[in-house]
Amino acid sequence: MTTLFTSDHEWLRIEGDVATIGVTDYAQSQLGDVVFVELPKVGRALKKAEAAAVVESVKAASDVYAPISGEVIEVNEALAAEPALVNSDAGGKAWFFKLKIADKSELGGLMDEAAYAKHTA
Amino acid sequence: MLASDKSSLKRTPLHGLHVARGGKMVPFAGYEMPVQFPAGVLKEHLHTRSAAGLFDVSHMGQLTLRAKSGRVEDAALALERLVPQDIVAVAPQRQRYAQFTNGNGGILDDLMVANFGDHLFLVVNAACKAEDEAHLRAHLSDTCIIDSLPDRALIALQGPKAESALAKLCADVTTMRFMDTGPRKVAGFDCFVSRSGYTGEDGFEISVPAEQAEALVTQLLDNPDVLPIGLGARDSLRLEAGLCLYGHDLDTTTTPVEGALEWSVQKSRRSGGARAGGFPGAEKILSQFEKGASRRRVGLRAQGRAPVREGAQLFADTASSEPIGKVTSGGFGPTLNAPIAMGYLPTALAANGTQVFAEVRGQRLPLQVAAMPFVPNTYKR
Numbered sequence: 476m477t478t479l480f481t482s483d484h485e486w487l488r489i490e491g492d493v494a495t496i497g498v499t500d501y502a503q504s505q506l507g508d509v510v511f512v513e514l515p516k517v518g519r520a521l522k523k524a525e526a527a528a529v530v531e532s533v534k535a536a537s538d539v540y541a542p543i544s545g546e547v548i549e550v551n552e553a554l555a556a557e558p559a560l561v562n563s564d565a566g567g568k569a570w571f572f573k574l575k576i577a578d579k580s581e582l583g584g585l586m587d588e589a590a591y592a593k594h595t596a
Numbered sequence: 597m598l599a600s601d602k603s604s605l606k607r608t609p610l611h612g613l614h615v616a617r618g619g620k621m622v623p624f625a626g627y628e629m630p631v632q633f634p635a636g637v638l639k640e641h642l643h644t645r646s647a648a649g650l651f652d653v654s655h656m657g658q659l660t661l662r663a664k665s666g667r668v669e670d671a672a673l674a675l676e677r678l679v680p681q682d683i684v685a686v687a688p689q690r691q692r693y694a695q696f697t698n699g700n701g702g703i704l705d706d707l708m709v710a711n712f713g714d715h716l717f718l719v720v721n722a723a724c725k726a727e728d729e730a731h732l733r734a735h736l737s738d739t740c741i742i743d744s745l746p747d748r749a750l751i752a753l754q755g756p757k758a759e760s761a762l763a764k765l766c767a768d769v770t771t772m773r774f775m776d777t778g779p780r781k782v783a784g785f786d787c788f789v790s791r792s793g794y795t796g797e798d799g800f801e802i803s804v805p806a807e808q809a810e811a812l813v814t815q816l817l818d819n820p821d822v823l824p825i826g827l828g829a830r831d832s833l834r835l836e837a838g839l840c841l842y843g844h845d846l847d848t849t850t851t852p853v854e855g856a857l858e859w860s861v862q863k864s865r866r867s868g869g870a871r872a873g874g875f876p877g878a879e880k881i882l883s884q885f886e887k888g889a890s891r892r893r894v895g896l897r898a899q900g901r902a903p904v905r906e907g908a909q910l911f912a913d914t915a916s917s918e919p920i921g922k923v924t925s926g927g928f929g930p931t932l933n934a935p936i937a938m939g940y941l942p943t944a945l946a947a948n949g950t951q952v953f954a955e956v957r958g959q960r961l962p963l964q965v966a967a968m969p970f971v972p973n974t975y976k977r
Contacts, residue, residue: 507828508638510928511901511935513957529957531903533637533928534828 479582480591481542486566487585489576493548497570498530498539498561501595507532509561514550515572521545523581528571530561543581545574608654609749609806610813617817617824625722627655630826637828641930644795644833645971648755649825650816653794657725658745658803661732662715665739671716674736675709680852680875682862686711689778691790693860695852696731701877701884702848703855704731706840710777710790717777717788719750719801721842749809754799754833756974757821762789762800765815769800774975783815794830796837796973835936836929838895838968844906845893845924845938851877853884854940856893861885891921892946895968896954898935900961903928904954910939911953914960920945923954931971941965 477489484502488495503509513529521527521541528539550572554560560569576582586594605628614621619630630652632640643649663670672683681694691710695703705724710717720728725744732742753762762769766782769789777790785808793799804812816822831841840846846855864870867882875881898904904926909919926937937954945952948967953960 507632508636510638510930511903513902531928533641533832533930534631536903536905 478588479585480588480594481540481585482594483540483542484595485539485542487542487582488570489582492576492579494543494545494574494576495570496527496539496542496572496574498565499591499595500565503561503565503569506530506537506561507534509558512554512558512561512571514555515547517547517550519547521547521574530558539571541574542585543574544577546577547572548575549573606655608652609809610652610654610751613810613813614652614824619824619826622827624827625655627722629655630824632826632828633824635823637826637832638930640823640825640829641832643823644755644797644825644829645931646756647821647823648753648757648761648799648819649795649829650813650822651752651754651825651830652749652813653752653801654749654806654809655722656750657718657720657722657728658748658750659718659720659729659732660712660715660743660745661718661736662741662743663739664741666714668711668714668716671740672711674740675716676865676871676874678731678735678875679709680861680865680878680881681709682864682871683709683716684871685862685864688713689776691775691777691792695846695857695860696728697852697875697877697881698848699876700848701851701880703842703846703850703852704728704848706842706846708790708792710788712778712788723843745803747806748803749806750801750803751809751813751816752793752795752799752801753816753822754793754795754797756798758797758799759976761816761819761822762802764819765812774798774977783812785812787812791976794837794839795833796839796969796971797833798974798976831925832927832930835925835927835938836931836969836971837973838938838970840893841925850893850940851881851884851889853881854889854891854893858885888943890943891940892943893924893938894941894946895966895970896923896926896937896939896952896963897966897970898937898954898961898963901935902956902961903935904937904956904961904963908937908939908954908956910941910963911955911960912945914953919955920952929970936970937963938968
């Protein structure tokens with residue numbers, strides 16, 4: 476299992492040909508108190524960099540982009556019911572959706588944990 | 597925002613205190629202001645509703661208006677040439693909400709006008725203060741002396757524990773009621789205190805000499821009931837209270853009638869009143885009082901959980917392509933734990949309970965026209 480990161484502050488946990496995607500703890504600290512999360516529909520084919528989900532704090536709405544292309548195979552309904560999970564457990568319980576990876580070569584452009592730490596330093 | 601841009605921003609006398617307390621500083625109306633503190637917008641909002649919140653509003657403009665005659669009535673009569681409110685009737689040590697209007701009946705700014713016995717004290721919005729001062733000078737310099745007070749800070753202390761917190765530093769604030777105002781010694785400093793605010797809560801606004809602002813605020817924040825609050829929660833609090841934000845819910849294209857501010861225009865300035873008209877845009881505004889306006893500011897409650905933000909277009913149904921109005925303020929109401937918004941709709945669709953739709957990310961979300969304030973106010977009348 477590998478965890479990768481995007482410069483837009485998403486994380487991807489890669490298990491076989493499935494990527495679980497969420498936003499980083501750094502992202503949640505910048506967003507503030509999350510009050511609403513909109514998730515993509517299961518079955519939707521996402522292209523890399525396409526707006527896939529929305530996360531809203533009291534003040535503002537932010538898009539979550541698909542870090543890679545793929546089909547949405549599962550979404551975290553618990554997160555839609557309890558958006559504050561993004562603040563309390565961004566890297567764990569607050570996963571957004573799972574993608575069936577369309578093209579593994581797209582993973583090459585993503586950061587590992589050390590590179591992401593540098594990016595947010 | 598680039599660092600070079602930030603350096604051109606002005607700072608309030610409380611800037612150092614905000615930074616020391618972990619305030620996240622952002623540009624707002626030409627100032628570097630705290631949008632939130634480490635507690636975060638949600639907790640700051642709820643703390644203000646349950647205890648007391650302290651806000652730095654020193655970026656707002658403070659002005660005095662004195663008649664050359666020395667009579668406050670003359671200053672009041674002069675100001676009535678620029679606002680549709682009855683200023684003459686504002687008793688000493690009382691204040692009133694007002695708007696500067698333009699020739700089309702639109703609103704140039706909204707403001708508070710206080711009678712300080714021998715002169716008027718005005719508080720105007722930060723983004724408009726230079727224009728407001730120029731407007732006053734251009735129209736009232738014949739009979740009045742206008743002074744701005746840039747050497748004074750302004751703080752707001754709001755919430756159910758605001759009175760007890762302020763009373764520790766100024767005993768006689770407990771006898772003040774909503775919209776009472778006047779000079780008070782607070783912690784020994786020469787302040788102007790009014791029982792008013794922008795949250796819907798009981799509370800006070802305190803004008804204090806700039807060099808004493810930090811000492812005063814430090815004493816207030818020593819009280820565990822009092823937390824510093826940023827602009828983020830200030831906005832969600834005023835939205836729950838149904839209060840307008842100038843430049844968003846009111847602007848030069850909205851009249852006081854369209855803005856649902858009829859309550860703020862006293863009978864004496866309306867048709868048939870003792871001093872009817874005589875303010876910019878009177879013809880249009882007074883005609884709207886009689887015949888109604890074609891659109892109206894309303895409150896909106898979402899049926900779902902998705903916040904509907906400023907700028908979202910409003911539609912009569914899910915299919916029509918022509919928008920019927922627009923959201924002018926919108927977000928999440930932490931006290932209600934639900935999305936709330938205000939916006940403009942055709943008057944025919946402005947009745948409470950009417951269903952309309954907002955377009956958000958390509959979807960039409962159902963909203964209902966709802967009474968404001970969304971959260972009942974707790975003013976001490």
